[in-house]
Amino acid sequence: xxxxxxxxxxxxxxxxxxxxxxxxxxxxxxxxxxxxxxxxxxxxxxxxxxxxxxxxxxxxxxxxxxxxxxxxxxxxxxxxxxxxxxxxxxxxxxxxxxxxxxxxxxxxxxxxxxxxxxxxxxxxxxxxxxxxxxxxxxxxxxxxxxxx
Amino acid sequence: xxxxxxxxxxxxxxxxxxxxxxxxxxxxxxxxxxxxxxxxxxxxxxxxxxxxxxxxxxxxxxxxxxxxxxxxxxxxxxxxxxxxxxxxxxxxxxxxxxxxxxxxxxxxxxxxxxxxxxxxxxxxxxxxxxxxxxxxxxxxxxxxxxxxxxxxxxxxxxxxxxxxxxxxxxxxxxxxxxxxxxxxxxxxxxxxxxxxxxxxxxxxxxxxxxxxxxxxxxxxxxxxxxxxxxxxxxxxxxxxxxxxxxxxxxxxxxxxxxxxxxxxxxxxxxxxxxxxxxxxxxxxxxxxxxxxxxxxxxxxxxxxxxxxxxxxxxxxxxxxxxxxxxxxxxxxxxxxxxxxxxxxxxxxxxxxxxxxxxxxxxxxxxxxxxxxxxxxxxxxxxxxxxxxxxxxxxxxxxxxxxxxxxxxxxxxxxxxxxxxxxxxxxxxxxxx
Numbered sequence: 001x002x003x004x005x006x007x008x009x010x011x012x013x014x015x016x017x018x019x020x021x022x023x024x025x026x027x028x029x030x031x032x033x034x035x036x037x038x039x040x041x042x043x044x045x046x047x048x049x050x051x052x053x054x055x056x057x058x059x060x061x062x063x064x065x066x067x068x069x070x071x072x073x074x075x076x077x078x079x080x081x082x083x084x085x086x087x088x089x090x091x092x093x094x095x096x097x098x099x100x101x102x103x104x105x106x107x108x109x110x111x112x113x114x115x116x117x118x119x120x121x122x123x124x125x126x127x128x129x130x131x132x133x134x135x136x137x138x139x140x141x142x143x144x145x146x147x148x
Numbered sequence: 149x150x151x152x153x154x155x156x157x158x159x160x161x162x163x164x165x166x167x168x169x170x171x172x173x174x175x176x177x178x179x180x181x182x183x184x185x186x187x188x189x190x191x192x193x194x195x196x197x198x199x200x201x202x203x204x205x206x207x208x209x210x211x212x213x214x215x216x217x218x219x220x221x222x223x224x225x226x227x228x229x230x231x232x233x234x235x236x237x238x239x240x241x242x243x244x245x246x247x248x249x250x251x252x253x254x255x256x257x258x259x260x261x262x263x264x265x266x267x268x269x270x271x272x273x274x275x276x277x278x279x280x281x282x283x284x285x286x287x288x289x290x291x292x293x294x295x296x297x298x299x300x301x302x303x304x305x306x307x308x309x310x311x312x313x314x315x316x317x318x319x320x321x322x323x324x325x326x327x328x329x330x331x332x333x334x335x336x337x338x339x340x341x342x343x344x345x346x347x348x349x350x351x352x353x354x355x356x357x358x359x360x361x362x363x364x365x366x367x368x369x370x371x372x373x374x375x376x377x378x379x380x381x382x383x384x385x386x387x388x389x390x391x392x393x394x395x396x397x398x399x400x401x402x403x404x405x406x407x408x409x410x411x412x413x414x415x416x417x418x419x420x421x422x423x424x425x426x427x428x429x430x431x432x433x434x435x436x437x438x439x440x441x442x443x444x445x446x447x448x449x450x451x452x453x454x455x456x457x458x459x460x461x462x463x464x465x466x467x468x469x470x471x472x473x474x475x476x477x478x479x480x481x482x483x484x485x486x487x488x489x490x491x492x493x494x495x496x497x498x499x500x501x502x503x504x505x506x507x508x509x510x511x512x513x514x515x516x517x518x519x520x521x522x523x524x525x526x527x528x529x530x531x532x533x534x535x536x537x538x539x540x541x542x543x544x545x546x547x548x549x550x551x552x553x554x555x556x557x558x559x560x561x562x563x564x565x566x567x568x569x570x571x572x573x574x575x576x577x578x579x580x
Contacts, residue, residue, distance in 0.1 A: 013374035020381065063366060092369040094416070095362060115372050115409035116402070117380035 003056020003132060004030040008040045008072065009090075010064050014113065018059070018090075018124055025125035029056070029132055037067025041075055044082055054082055057131045060107075062091040062098055073105040084138040086131045232307075232328040235314070238321060240265045240281050252330055254300035265326070270298045284313045284324045297328065306331045354423070361419045365412050372412075376405035407534065414542035417472075418527065421550050426466040428554075430577030433507060434459030436471055437495040440478045453485060458496035462577035463505045469550045470574075476543040477509040477570050483537055484568065485513035503556060503573030512567040521560050547572070 005022070009015045015033055022031065032055065034040045040060075046052060058076065062069035069089065076082045088109045089102040102110050111127065114120045226233050232252045235244035242265055245257040253260070253268055260267070266274050273296060280290050290311040297307045307328045314323045379401035387395055434457050441455045463470070478493065485491035492512045500506030516524065516531045523529040527545040544560075551558040551572045562568035 011370050011374075013377065014370065017373065017377040017381075092366045092373075093362075094413075113369075113373060115369060115376050115405055117373075117377040120373065120377060 002029050003137070004032060004053070005128070005132070006040070006043065006055040006058045007031055007033045008035075008037070008058065008060045008064065008069065009033065010035050010061060014061075017117070017120060021121040021124035022128055024121065025128065027125065027128035027132065029128070036065040037069065037072045039066075040064075040072045041067060044076065045079065049081070054085055056085070056137060057128070058085055058087045059090045059127070060087055062089060062093060062102070070101050070105050073102065073107060077106040086135065086137075088127055088131065090127075229327075230329075232326075232330075234265070234326045234328070235323060236265050236326060237323045238281065238285055238313075240277060243323060249328075252299075252305075252328065253297070268297050270296055270304050280309075280311050281324070284311060285321065287313055287321065289313070294331065306335050358419060358423055361416070365416045365419075368412055369409065372405045372409055376402050376409075379405075407540075411540045411542070414540045414546070415527075418542055418546045418549060421469055421472060421546055422553075424466075424469060426469065426553065428464050428466055430462050431465045431467050431470055432459065433461040433463055433465075433470065433474065434495065436467075436474050437478060437509075440471075440475055441493070444478065444482045448482070451482070451486070451491070452489065453482065453491040453493060456492065456494040456496075461495075461497055461505070461507060463507070463574040464577045465554055465574055469553070473547045473550050473572065474509075476547050480543065480570075481509055481511035481513065481568075483513075483539070484515075484532075485511050486537070488513060498571070500571075500573055504576035505574045506571060507574070508569050508571045510567065510569040515562040515564050515566045515568050516560075517564050518562060521562070524560050525558065544570075 007015065007018060009018065015035075019031060019033075022029075032043065034043050044052075044054070060069050060072060064072070069091070073087055073089075076085060076087060083106075086108045087106070088111060089098075089107045090111050090113060091098065092113055093099075094112050099110050108131075109127070111123055114123060226246050229246060229248050232249035233244075233246045234242060234249050236242050242260050242263050245255075245260055249260075250256055255267075266277050269277055276295060280293075283290050290309065293309050293311075295307060295309060296304050297309075298304050308331050309326060309328045311324050311326045313321055314325055316322050379398040382390065383395050383398040390398065437455075437457050438459070441457065445451070445453070474495075478495070481493040485493065490512070494508075494510040496508060496510075498506050498508055514532070514537070520529075520531050524531065525544045525548040528541045530539060530541040532539075544558075547570075548558045551574070554574055556573035556575075558570065558572040560568060560570045
């Protein structure tokens, strides 16, 4: 079963262009789209968690309505079930605080969305290829905790 | 506080008569003569009208407080005060004067005796003295009024004054006591606090502006991506239907989006260099220019450009910020010499009257009309079209901003077709 992508993106244009870039680059994994931070948290941590298969990759925008991306990231890293999911911060910002904050929060990568579409398309395709195909994911269930 | 006492330490066991020299004195012409040898003022605070009542008792009744005569004790208290304590008649004639008053105002007791209190007041505040005396005559006090008084040498200083009416045993108003405290230090502290508040406000305003810049820049990029993205999609998916002209327009939308994206990036950079924390150290600017020259050549290997770089050029600067300046200036020189086969870019120093180090970056490129030299450093001002030379017009504004943050200045000289020279000044670095 191929792993799914969770795209956390509030802008519908960025959403459409990202989905197109994935499709055009033959990354045909299932993509779930959530449009604000609160929805992202509900999606990842529903009341009945038995049904949920965690995504194989999370593409996370930082500037989001309701709950911002860094808080979503914090929740992801604080939970046993989601702590090892690769999270790529995909944002407009190149501010040092955002970059540092993302790495402090445990982001696996930080990519600034290029304005030029060819570059944007390349970036999305590269991320999909690397994290879903090339990168070896953590074992599926009951990831052991190495703390303590 | 006690360090400022110069005389008359109380409790040294030496009884001090009210009339001894340099002490709180009963002055000739006192009216009424409430302090007199052989009697002791019985001072109660507050009096029946919120003032001071002075009574008389035999001396022997008042031996209290370790056997010290009451008069001497009260006198010692007044003498040791750091506040100027002055007695005056209801008409404002000075009748007593403690050592602190002498220190504060600069008049010795004998000189000021019998003088009107208005001598202690700047001419423009004489009306205030009248007003205070009116208050006293009504039997009311003036409490902690902040005003200005004048020393013997004419200098003014801020004081806090409390003036109370003095009554005799019969309840008759016989004068006033005035206690003045020099509040120069408090005022300075208050001014410093106000200044700190202003600085805090300014910093807050700056932070708000930064947040605003950041947010605008971030939010502007998002629709730009849509413009660039959809026009690319149009050309890709509907290229045949668009035809050659249509594809050309789609390309123009993409080019314009890229240009605006560059503008936003440069604006953000300008905002960043304006607020970046500075770490000053001695930097060899010549070495930095050498590195930058190598990078320029690497990124554009087909160009043939000769560099003449003076080394070392030591200056005191923030390395990252001054590197931005040198990158912008060298990058400009590189760009504006693109039409020349014999391109030459020089970096060196020259003499300047107002600075330790005056650097220049000179090229033999397109140059500019000196009539517009002043405009060059303003954001968005360009003297060339983007077709001739690409750019956003923010680089030199960034240069000036950084140089000014280093306490220097930046300016340019040039002529059309004869190249340009950009100067900036810095403080000297330590000689290695």
